Amino acid sequence: MMVKKRLSTPGGTRSRGIHLLLPSLALAGLGWTGSLAADVFLSAYAGAQPVIQRTINAYGGADRLQTLETIYLKTEGTTYQRYQSRVPGPPFDELEGNENTYLLDLAGDQFRGEFRGPIFANGLIIRDGKTYNLDLVRETWTEAPSAPDLRQHFIQRILPPLLALKLYQRSRSVTLAGTSTIDGQLNDVLSLAWDNGNLYMVHVARDSGLISRYDILAPDQVVGDTIAESYFSDYEDVDGIPFPMRRWQQIGGEKTVDFRTVEVDFAPDLEDRFAVPDGYVELPSPAPPASELRELAKGVYLGNGAYQNLYIDMGEYLISVDAGGGPALVRTDLAQLDALTEGKPLRYAVMTHHHSDHTDGVDALSATGATVVSSERNRAYLTALVNGRRYLAANAERPLQPEGGLAYLAIGDQHTFKEGRRRVEVYRLPNAHAEDYYVVYLPREKLLYGADVFNLPASGPAFPANEMFDGFYQGLRALDLKIKIVANAHGPLGTGADLEARADGAKTGTDN
Ligand SMILES: [Zn+2]
Structure with missing residues (x-):
């Protein structure tokens, strides 16, 4: 069959700058001689495992990462208004002066985020299985009926040490998809199925074992189906764990965010940090939208x-x-x-x-x-x-x-x-x-x-x-x-x- 022949040809196929790894290469070291379908699956799985090991070691080891239950992160940067510019882009409007803070308490299942930009300032508190939305300008809050699962929350993926831990914890869902080159460095690309079924591609630098990028599928209105690429760089040591001082993202080749890390703390003070601020006025939850014209x-x-x-x-x-x-x-x-x-x-x-x-x-x-x-x-x-x-x-x-x-x-x-x-x-x-x-x-x-x-x-x-x-x-x-x-x-x-x-x-x- 044509397919069989093509798959077993040594070399690589280029796709969006990612080289697909062919099973014959990975199998060379394994001595595996099963059927072709099994070759593809097993070699992709087996190829991923040493990369996961290298990644988890680079971030301080599984034991250390598993004790990581609290993180405070403050970032500042620019957003690019891909979907909300004044004219259909690109170039998209730049909004400078954004400041975000994230306080994550995995052990207590609590989260607090504050997102301030030139035209808005919102907060989010997740606690006791509930979500509280804060309007930091009007100093009001509303309660949402339920809370998202913090272990699947978006915050996890912008914290590379937790992304590395996720690769380790879900290693049975991780396969080696190929390689990529980022800033002249060779990366191994791992395909990761998140707990909620979403597929991630995680790029791990071959030399350092550090995560340099992850991709998710993005239903983009401007270019149609595409991927959102998030890059991490300028790693520095924070209490023995490497942490990127820069995170930026692009969709369809156009930048959407560019943030630098201002502060990161793996042992923040949690006291009173998950309460609605004093003086804030509670507003009734918005009525569900009408279901008829x-x-x-x-x-x-x-x-x-x-x-x-x-x-x-x-x-x-x-x-x-x-x-x-x-x-x-x-x-x-x-x-x-x-x-x-x-x-x-x-x-x-x-x-x-x-x-x-x-x-x-x-x-x-x-x-x-x-x-x-x-x-x-x-x-x-x-x-x-x-x-x-x-x-x-x-x-x-x-x-x-x-x-x-x-x-x-x-x-x-x-x-x-x-x-x-x-x-x-x-x-x-x-x-x-x-x-x-x-x-x-x-x-x-x-x-x-x-x-x-x-x-x-x-x-x-x-x-x-x-x-x-x-x-x-x-x-x-x-x-x-x-x-x-x-x-x-x-x-x-x-x-x-x-x-x-x-x-x-x-x-x-x-x-x-
Ligand atoms: Zn609008």
């Missing part, structure tokens, strides 16, 4: 789920606004809409902005034959999103696209859809969230719809005004619209007065 005004429906897309009955046809929540949610919306409007066709699918979380269901809309509506600048991005290779996304079941490809209507600063008494106005209000940012306004209903920039909180104090809100609000004021209902892709309904109050807050300097 809500009619905001006659023939105007707000979608359900975590992403509230908007649907407008134009009489003969329908217009949708945004495609958040992916094809699955969009299809749920469309099925309900179909019953409510007796099967009227969707003709236009307006996008408020290009950000992936609000557009990733666009293929479900275009599949109905609808024309996608956004700026000329967003055309290539949205076309790629429809055509992309996306098996990894939860929506692996891709909607079939109409022949002839994506129908696209590029609009400028404003556009009006008018049928009979129904009028739908679309305005571009550029702001720090997105350059081509559109709101949809229905003058008869005095209804304004948009995404992200002017959300209202489910409860508690108003969100502080910020650069993106200010930019949006300036543009909105110039339009002098009469607004009664404010609807957003996220959060509860509000009124025009809510927007004014938030703008006033900024003017009087009561918040940032």
